[in-house]
Amino acid sequence: MLTPERRTTTFYFTYFMGPGAAVMFLPIWLSEKGISPEQIGIINALPVFAILALNLIVGRIADRAKDWRQAIVIGALIGGIVPIGLFWVNEFWGILLFWTLASVPTGVTGPVLDAATMRLTRRNGSDFGAIRAWGTVGYMLFNGLTGYLVAWYGSAVFVPLFVGLTLLRALAALQLPPFRAPAEQPTLAAVAPAPASGGLDRLRPILQPWFLLPLIGFCFIYAAHYIFNSFAALVWKAQGIGEEIIGPLIALGSASEALMMFAWRRFGGRISARQLMLLAAVAGLLRWAAMAIEPSVPVLFALQMSHGVTFALGYLGCVHFIANWTSEDIAAETQSLFTVGQQLMSVITVIGFGVLIPFYGAQSFFASAALALVGGAFVWLSIRMKPPKDDLPR
Missing domain, CATH: 1.20.1250.20 (MFS general substrate transporter like domains)
Structure with missing residues (x-):
């Protein structure tokens, strides 16, 4: 039976697969494209700064939505479709644009996913740690597997692999359950204060x-x-x-x-x-x-x-x-x-x-x-x- 926990575990398993592959081979792939070390640093740094700028905004929007699921699914879909553009870029500015746009949506929804899953497991009495652990397993799997795939098929396999993993994550997002408690069912966020009116x-x-x-x-x-x-x-x-x-x-x-x-x-x-x-x-x-x-x-x-x-x-x-x-x-x-x-x-x-x-x-x-x-x-x-x-x- 596909319980909410199993559906969420499936998504976590796919969530870090793309980053796992990228950590292993992105710098080498960029170098083979003629990207300098300084430019590689910029390609890695710009998504971090963009995520810093948008994290709080996305978190606030997700909290105000009917369910956190909406923000997570939208982020996964954008993060799955945008990397397709990497097939057609070979120079610094194009790669910088598509890599940033591919990284930011899932980067800013990661905290939303953690918060939503925590609330789900609290309400159902299930284990957040075991669900989150499968994200690390997916990351580890493609840390190791990417090296073998590149050895077998050459560096040209990296972009199809990365795009395929982000699309898999997008598909897994579509089967995510609702995370908020039904209106008639109170959550167990014990000792939490009553929601305030707004602002500070x-x-x-x-x-x-x-x-x-x-x-x-x-x-x-x-x-x-x-x-x-x-x-x-x-x-x-x-x-x-x-x-x-x-x-x-x-x-x-x-x-x-x-x-x-x-x-x-x-x-x-x-x-x-x-x-x-x-x-x-x-x-x-x-x-x-x-x-x-x-x-x-x-x-x-x-x-x-x-x-x-x-x-x-x-x-x-x-x-x-x-x-x-x-x-x-x-x-x-x-x-x-x-x-x-x-x-x-x-x-x-x-x-x-x-x-x-x-x-x-x-x-x-x-x-x-x-x-x-x-x-x-x-x-x-x-x-x-x-x-x-x-x-x-x-």
Whole structure:
């Protein structure tokens, strides 16, 4: 039986397939088109800035719609149709235009999808973590499979593959269920305040320091992971680690994330959302500090297994924290605000980390450890302000 949860899981499974393929081969494909490294940086950066500008707007529109499903489906359809234009562009400006237009619709609806799915699982008593984990599985699948497809069929396979995956995601969006509760069925967003009338009053629940601090804190924790994704392969290669080892090392982190999300329901309700975020910060401090001292490959494999704690636990703590303390009329907007914070912090820190790398190499990861320390301090301050007795994930 295709329950709402199974239909949503199917969509999550397809949601990150295209990005999984792009992370693996987009820079190489662009280089083969004669795009310079500086231009490749612009092609990767412009969608991020566009998403930053539009996230809150889309979140607000989605909250005001009859159901969050509408925004998600529209984003997936646009994100599926626009990439077809990549078949006919071969120079910088054309690729920049179509890649940006292809990336933004799904980028801005990601927070809406998370907020909507969280509300659905809260109402039905199902497992958000297990549903979200299938997104990571889809991402991992095409991280690995794209390399084999390119080896078998050449680089010309990349655009048909990417377009096919985005169209598959668009088709999967059409079977998504309604996410909002029927009018006669109350949701279980316990302890959430009653919806306010509008304007700042509407957002008053999320403007309190004890609420903002842990979300700001996780933005620091998240930025450390973004730094890792951007520079780990470069740092490891400089340490003399071969590509045949780097690939499995990176994949192991994603596998750890997926496993933690699948296992979430077994223990997730026993510790508060903010305590989970604090645990992620402490584990991150240890992980990045250990990585900065250039450990051996076996130790790196062990550190990569901690990704399920440093990222997955913190992420799940955040989305549960938001759901615990917000009402449905601001759920997607709040999740979008949180995503904007993550992206802003990531852009700033990646630029700074790029300056450190030439001088300090792997020791630059001490900066990532510092980010985790600051993030954990923010979460700890929030707990001191408002004890987490009503903060348990549901």
